[in-house]
Amino acid sequence: MPTYIQRTRQISDDLKAISVFVKEEQKNSDILRPQLSNLRSMFNNYLHAVEDPNSHRAWRKYNISAATAFHFLYDSKAKCLSYVDDFRHDAIDKLGGCPYCGLPSNITLDHYLPRKIGAFPEFSILSKNLVPACSDCQGKKSDFYTLTKEKSIPKRRSRLKTTRKIKKTYKHIKISNRKSSRHTLSMRIKPLRLLHPYVDSFLMHSVLSIYPTSQRNRFLVHAKGSLRKEERERLNFHLKKLNIETRCNHAIGRCRNAIIRDLLSNNISFDRKSIVKELPRLLKSALERAALAPNAIEPAYIKSLINHPSTLDDLIIWSQNRIEPNILAAKPIIL
Known part of the structure; x- marks a missing residue:
C-alpha cells in the first residue's frame, strides 16, 4: 500500500x-x-x-x-x-x-x-x-523503471481520413509494419510506471479497497473506483508488479485477528451496528501506529471495514470460527 x-x-x-x-x-x-x-x-x-x-x-x-x-x-x-x-x-x-x-x-x-x-x-x-x-x-x-505499451486502433474504410483525424487528436502516431498497416494503427500511450512516494500526491488520501474472497485468508486488494483513470491504472499496475496483494494477505489476517481481540477485550457485541461504532476508534489507533500513513496495511483494512459490507461480514464470520489463543499454554508452532 x-x-x-x-x-x-x-x-x-x-x-x-x-x-x-x-x-x-x-x-x-x-x-x-x-x-x-x-x-x-x-x-x-x-x-x-x-x-x-x-x-x-x-x-x-x-x-x-x-x-x-x-x-x-x-x-x-x-x-x-x-x-x-x-x-x-x-x-x-x-x-x-x-x-x-x-x-x-x-x-x-x-x-x-x-x-x-x-x-x-x-x-x-x-x-x-x-x-x-x-x-x-x-x-x-529490481531494475524496473517503466513499461511502454502500444494501443491498436482499428482502421476505418478511408485510410486517409482516419489517419488525419487521429493525427489531429494524438501527438504520437506511427504506422507499425507497413505491410500490416492496412488494418491497424499503433498509438503510443503514456507508459506505466511504479508509484513514486515523492511524486504521486494522490497517495495522501485513502486509495485502496480490500475485499475477502471465497478462499480462506485470501483478500483482493485493488485501487478504489473513485480515483481518476490514470491514477487507478498506475496503482493497480504497482500492486501487481510488486505482488502486494499476495504479500499482504497474512498481514491483513493478523490485523483482522487483532481487531477481534480488541473487540472481545472491550466486551463489544459482534453485530454490525456495534462494530461500526468502534471502527473510528480502531482506525485512529491504527493510523498512529502507521505514522499517519492512510494506505499502510492496517488503516487500509479498517477503512475497507467501514466502506465495504462484505469485508465487515467476513470479520463477523471469522470471529465466530476463530479459536482464542491460550496465553498460558506452551505449545510449539506447527509448520
Missing part, C-alpha cells in the same frame, strides 16, 4: 554537497568537476525522467567515465555526502511501514530510477530518487 512522503531536501542541497566533494578532491573529482553544470540540468529534469525515462536517456549526454563517477558517489563515505545515511536512519525511525507496499518491514533505501551504469547513475545520490523501501519490494522491483 503506497504512501506519499514530502521530501524537504532540495536539489540545490544535493548539488552543494557534490560541489564540496569536488573541492575536497575526493575520488573522481577531476571527472566530476566539468560535469557539475550537466548534473544540475539532469537533476532539474528529474520529474520528466520519472514520467518518461526513455526520453530523458535520449536527451542526456555524458561518457562512461562520468557514469562510473556518478555511480560511485552513492558508495562514497565522504562526510559531505553523509545525508544519504542520515536519511536512511531517519526513515527507519519515522516510517510505520514500507512506502511502496505499506507493510511493516525492514527499511533501507531504493533508487527509484536504478543507479546502475547502464541505467541512471546520474541520480545515484539525488535525494528525490532515494526512496525508503523494504527488501521484498526492492527484490520485486
